[in-house]
Amino acid sequence: MSAAIQTNRNTFLDTGLALFDTAPFKVADLSPETVRFGRKEMDLALHEMPGLAALRAAYLGQKPLDGARIMGSLHMTIQTAVLIETLVELGAQVRWVSCNIFSTQDHAAAATVVGPAASGGTPDAPKGVPVYAWKGETLAEYWWCTLQAICFGEAQGPTLIVDDGGDATLLVHQGVEFEKSGTIPDPSTADSDEYRVVLALLHAVRAEKGDRFWHAIASTIRGVSEETTTGVHRLYQRLEQGNLLFPAINVNDSVTKSKFDNLYGCRHSLVDAIMRATDVMLSGKRALVCGFGDVGKGSVQSLRGQQARVAVTEIDPICALQACMLGLDVLTIEDAIAQGFDVYVTATGNKNVITAQHMAAMKHNAIVCNIGHFDNEIDMAGLEKMAAQGLVEKTTIKPQVHEWRFTKTTHGPDGGGHAIIILAEGRLVNLGCATGHPSFVMSNSFTNQVMAQLDLHRNAEAYGITVTVLPKSLDEQVARYHLGHFGAKLTTLSTEQADYIGVPPQGPYKPDHYRY
Numbered sequence: 453m454s455a456a457i458q459t460n461r462n463t464f465l466d467t468g469l470a471l472f473d474t475a476p477f478k479v480a481d482l483s484p485e486t487v488r489f490g491r492k493e494m495d496l497a498l499h500e501m502p503g504l505a506a507l508r509a510a511y512l513g514q515k516p517l518d519g520a521r522i523m524g525s526l527h528m529t530i531q532t533a534v535l536i537e538t539l540v541e542l543g544a545q546v547r548w549v550s551c552n553i554f555s556t557q558d559h560a561a562a563a564t565v566v567g568p569a570a571s572g573g574t575p576d577a578p579k580g581v582p583v584y585a586w587k588g589e590t591l592a593e594y595w596w597c598t599l600q601a602i603c604f605g606e607a608q609g610p611t612l613i614v615d616d617g618g619d620a621t622l623l624v625h626q627g628v629e630f631e632k633s634g635t636i637p638d639p640s641t642a643d644s645d646e647y648r649v650v651l652a653l654l655h656a657v658r659a660e661k662g663d664r665f666w667h668a669i670a671s672t673i674r675g676v677s678e679e680t681t682t683g684v685h686r687l688y689q690r691l692e693q694g695n696l697l698f699p700a701i702n703v704n705d706s707v708t709k710s711k712f713d714n715l716y717g718c719r720h721s722l723v724d725a726i727m728r729a730t731d732v733m734l735s736g737k738r739a740l741v742c743g744f745g746d747v748g749k750g751s752v753q754s755l756r757g758q759q760a761r762v763a764v765t766e767i768d769p770i771c772a773l774q775a776c777m778l779g780l781d782v783l784t785i786e787d788a789i790a791q792g793f794d795v796y797v798t799a800t801g802n803k804n805v806i807t808a809q810h811m812a813a814m815k816h817n818a819i820v821c822n823i824g825h826f827d828n829e830i831d832m833a834g835l836e837k838m839a840a841q842g843l844v845e846k847t848t849i850k851p852q853v854h855e856w857r858f859t860k861t862t863h864g865p866d867g868g869g870h871a872i873i874i875l876a877e878g879r880l881v882n883l884g885c886a887t888g889h890p891s892f893v894m895s896n897s898f899t900n901q902v903m904a905q906l907d908l909h910r911n912a913e914a915y916g917i918t919v920t921v922l923p924k925s926l927d928e929q930v931a932r933y934h935l936g937h938f939g940a941k942l943t944t945l946s947t948e949q950a951d952y953i954g955v956p957p958q959g960p961y962k963p964d965h966y967r968y
């Protein structure tokens with residue numbers, strides 16, 4: 453995208469879409485077959501999501517979210533569709549977008565728009581939830597979708613946000629901030645294509661709605677529950693800087709979220725994505741995982757499950773020592789490149805972990821992907837700059853799988869340029885090239901999300917402007933909901949035993965600082 457972004461009063465950038473559209477939803481395909489496929493997969497998913505099923509049963513006939521207007525910005529997958537319909541069953545009015553341009557499952561979006569059988573919705577007369585999401589959005593379309601989902605009516609915002617990565621929260625905060633300062637920076641000064649689009653959107657909104665629009669939207673928002681590590685970092689930063697506008701619940705750091713979804717979800721979905729994308733045999737290959745946090749640990753297990761020879765990079769001595777205790781080599785990325793590693797996976801939540809220079813030195817046909825954060829863990833912008841200079845050429849192998857051939861290197865075939873394979877354009881590989889985490893693990897995450905939304909709806913003002921983790925009793929409840937699925941039977945503490953270890957017989961069983 454060029455720096456010379458023009459805003460147009462009628463349509464937003466090159467989307468061809470009115471800035472404030474009247475479309476009740478926008479998805480890729482509402483054909484009966486797509487809707488049927490989505491609904492069938494949602495039915496199967498619900499069976500694997502006992503936490504959400506338990507909440508539906510617990511609140512049957514009640515509407516504890518009555519009056520809530522929930523805007524969600526979270527990968528529009530089958531599992532998310534089950535989350536959305538749980539929020540609706542609990543009484544909320546919901547609007548939804550994906551939090552990633554590649555992660556929407558179009559059949560999930562379609563079935564969610566049409567609604568469950570009981571709603572009587574059909575593809576011709578949908579009665580479900582307004583979803584604005586399709587797989588393969590442009591950045592301009594992505595931010596357009598986010599704006600549509602935020603607007604529940606003329607200058608009426610949501611009361612609550614479910615966010616994943618913090619984009620919806622960011623848009624509202626930036627909108628308010630620039631209305632306060634009176635100026636919106638020129639999009640051409642942005643340091644990334646994505647931020648350029650955000651600034652262009654804010655300019656376009658101001659041109660059409662004046663400079664109190666975001667204040668009105670923010671004034672109705674009572675709280676946000678944030679799904680992931682990176683979004684949570686952004687919230688704590690805002691809290692420290694004193695510019696957080698509403699209370700936030702950090703869902704990521706519920707034990708039953710980050711120690712399950714980030715770990716076991718990535719264990720399931722990393723190799724699934726690499727194999728769907730490339731069909732390359734991973735056994736015996738040398739794979740480097742950058743970052744040995746929760747996602748990195750799951751990624752290592754995933755690759756080791758295929759008998760790849762795995763090493764990690766880390767900045768944190770504790771995580772590095774953990775890796776050593778599992779028999780993993782801890783290297784620098786430069787060492788790994790020099791040793792000719794075959795597969796590189798970023799899982800740090802940091803930026804420029806793999807630079808364009810690193811990729812220029814990798815072995816021929818090395819596979820490079822990111823399961824951590826945004827498209828800047830791998831320096832895609834640097835690679836694009838090299839492409840503009842003719843130093844590298846990009847070829848699409850299939851959607852979300854690209855060969856980048858370096859024209860000037862000499863360690864490729866016959867002493868010519870080498871190539872590398874980049875998956876999902878440097879964005880989350882498990883959502884771009886596979887279908888994300890499986891239902892069961894997402895049930896844990898989303899049960900936390902629903903509990904967070906319920907509590908914010910009941911009590912948001914009692915939180916004050918804080919970022920809070922759900923109490924351990926709820927974390928334990930989430931786990932309890934899922935044990936029956938395995939036929940697991942808990943041992944009951946006797947009063948004598950409970951007194952001896954100093955915990956209530958019904959829990960919580962661990963102090964808050966316990967690390968699991």
Ligand SMILES: NC(=O)c1ccc[n+]([C@@H]2O[C@H](COP(=O)([O-])OP(=O)(O)OC[C@H]3O[C@@H](n4cnc5c(N)ncnc54)[C@H](O)[C@@H]3O)[C@@H](O)[C@H]2O)c1
Pocket residue numbers: 680681682683710713714717718742743744745746747748765766767768771799800801802805823824825826880881882889
């Ligand atoms: N793809 C998915 O499905 C998925 C799921 C959950 C979380 N995430 C995202 O994955 C990222 C990581 O999440 P996490 O929960 O593992 O976080 P984490 O904080 O537990 O782990 C990140 C690790 O990376 C290390 N690190 C930071 N900079 C580094 C660098 N330059 N080189 C090497 N190591 C470095 C940190 O020390 C830390 O141990 C976040 O952006 C999060 O939002 C993705």
